Amino acid sequence: MKSPRMRKLALAVCCILPTLLPAAHAQEPVKVLRYIMEAAESGLDPATTVDEGGLMIEEAIFDTLYTYDYLARPVKVIPQAAAAMPEISADGKTYTIRLKKGIVFTPDPAFNGKRRELTMADFVYSWKRLLDPRLSSPNSWLFDGKVVGLDELAAAASKGGSFNYNKNIAGFELLDPYTLRIHLKQTDFNLPMLLAQPASAAVAHEVVAKYGDSKGEVASNPVGTGFYKLGEWVRGSRIVLNENTDHLPQTWDVAPGDDPDDQRIVSQMKGKKMPQIGRIEISVQTEDQSRWLSFQSGAADLFRLGGALAPKALLNGKLRPELAAKGMQLSRLLDPEITAYYWNMQDPVVGGFSKDKIALRRAIAMAHDVNEEIRITLNGEAQRLEYPIPPGVVGHDPHYRSLLQYDPALANKLLDQFGYKVGKDGWRTLPDGKPMVIHFASRAGSAGELQAELWRKTYKSINIRMESQMLTFGDLIKEQKNCKLQAFASPWQADYPDGSNFMQLFYGPNTHQNNSGCYQDAQYDQWYAASEKLPAGPERDLLYHEMARRLEVNAGSMIAYGRYRNMLAQKSVLGYKKHPIMQEEWQYLDMATPPASPAK
Known part of the structure; x- marks a missing residue:
């Protein structure tokens, strides 16, 4: 039996030992980016969303087959969920697209505890939803009149019957779970751009079946395969997105464009895991002055500077010297x-x-x-x-x-x-x-x-x-x-x-x-x-x-x-450049770690 003196010594060693362990074992804090939206989101169903706020959040939650290169100007389409750019027939009417393997939906009760892999059938199902007469989707134009057999399927449903999602059509030829051949009615060389639209993102049929879309319930339960997943949602007020830790590993590897400032972004981000930011906190603030005060006080990291606020931050199209001196950043472009x-x-x-x-x-x-x-x-x-x-x-x-x-x-x-x-x-x-x-x-x-x-x-x-x-x-x-x-x-x-x-x-x-x-x-x-x-x-x-x-x-x-679109970012935001087409760029960003406090 140890003496009281030995027991005290052992206790002291135990108390000191954690401070001697390597710092690598300590869990790093989650990086947070705080973003301001000007208007409330209408919902989060790719089939029915047209507002800017909703599209922005959907881009973070859902995967499309294609997206855009972050820095290339003019913009350039690149694969997202697709394994490569499509094979296109000479007449521009046939597209063969291959999907990356191993992409999974974020966990949801709709999947009954099973790990649910994304397949090309999910994209076909989601695109058919856009033509379902019951939804009256404002995004039906993406495929309306384009795909062989799709309009006829929608026409049959509009006559009083239900939309037959299980019916195969000639325009969507599934060669295997990861390969789809699309047959178009007419030549269309812009199809990859359409397949980069948030409305063309993949939604699982189990999610629609569980929550139902007749009253917009799907729009309240977004389940996707993107870099982020929904954490909290107070409609019209606050949205929190958390990193999707099930996302396929991806490393920041973007080539600089013609803009000299791209080199700075590449030096800040190249080789980092994507995403670096684990939590996006979005607040809805409809008043110009409220947004400006939030940013000035440091309560927001990134927001859009509307025309009414421009004189407060800009002088002749550039950031005012007093704001630049604080390290604030301006990303300015003429919107397309x-x-x-x-x-x-x-x-x-x-x-x-x-x-x-x-x-x-x-x-x-x-x-x-x-x-x-x-x-x-x-x-x-x-x-x-x-x-x-x-x-x-x-x-x-x-x-x-x-x-x-x-x-x-x-x-x-x-x-x-x-x-x-x-x-x-x-x-x-x-x-x-x-x-x-x-x-x-x-x-x-x-x-x-x-x-x-x-x-x-x-x-x-x-x-x-x-x-x-x-x-x-x-x-x-x-x-x-x-x-x-x-x-x-x-x-x-x-x-x-x-x-x-x-x-x-x-x-x-x-x-x-x-x-x-x-x-x-x-x-x-x-x-x-x-x-x-x-x-x-x-x-x-x-x-x-x-x-x-x-x-x-x-x-x-x-x-x-x-x-013009003017985006203001705090000094702590790394890698930011507003993209002309993408609604959000969060997965490409990082937050600077504040310097450690000096030891006392």
Whole structure:
């Protein structure tokens, strides 16, 4: 038996011993990145999500077959869940895609405790969901009219029956669990870009069966195979994502692009395990000032600096010196988007293709000072654009000049010439002498009110009475799709970085979908259909020029501007560069470890 003195000595050694063990045995703390979203997410079902916040989170949770190179500019499609880029037939109608083996869904009660591997059948199931009439998916355009047999399967379900997910169709040929051959109805060289869309991500049929999608329950229970999984969710307020530790091992190995700053990012990140950040804490803050204060106080690591906040952080497009001195970082790019001015082509006052209606729309377009709108409503955080395809997107022409230039005097002469006379009350009438009023719709809120006032000034300069409609964002989208708005401005950000994604905005069959102005022109449609059969190159670019010029001649729309995206990051964020297409970049980032406190 040990003496009391020996027992005390042994106890002392036990207490000291942990401090002598190698530091490698101590568990490293989880790195946390705090992110701010401007608006609440609508849900987390790839089939039904269209809002930016929801898409961002889905990119982290779900896998698509393809994604984009993090640093390459112009952007470049690369494999994600796919083992390699697809094998494409010479006519662009057949794609053979192979899947990486060993990818598994995150654990969920839907799998009854079993480890559930991802297969190509999961992608086929998920793509069929987009065409299921019960869902009315806003993302059905990804496959609508493209895959052999898919539209017919959807048509059968729309006649009153249920969608037969188990029925094989010729367009989806499963060669084995990891190999899929897709047969398209028409040539499409952009399919890999479509398969990089969050809406094309894989969802397990067991998850849909367990939670049901008739009332959106699947959107509340996201189960994917991505770098992250859902940890906590307070709708419209807070979302926490945790690292998916079951993800296939992946190492940060991205080649630098042409930007000299890419070398700094590569030096910070090359060779590290992905992801480095184990926890993403997302808060929803709708007020500009709240977001700014959160970032300034250090309560947020990364957030988007909206146009209203730009003067607080930027000077001539660069970070203010006092913020740069604190180590804050700015990632700035011109978004691959356009904002266009639309007139409802089905409206009895501003629509139609008669000479007087075309003259009216041209006059309105020439009376509006786009640069003034950029300066006043966006604090200069946009660039005047004239071509329907913006910079950074395949098919853009930096030398194109629009026929519709700012010229209020000429606009008034045009209206006089086509019978829009100024009455005794100072306002113009329609050519038949009836009163004329234009209703301009904008988003409810201070920014929308400011935009409406600028347009009121425009209409007043050509003696046209204008009334404003202030609508919520949801109602604006709804009324656009229903061809109910008379005049409005609307942005479109690239789903994928190819010109076809922008030229389709004026394609007649896309009315009630993405064709916001309900523009229907047989010649334009013919050219667009022909362009879809061509790969990117001079022949297709020539058709795009014809289409852009015809759109102007008919004054079916006016291309206005593209907005800058400014992302601010704290000094501690490593490896960050905003991507033009990807919604989130969290798996590519790291957080600097704070220096250890000096020993006392």
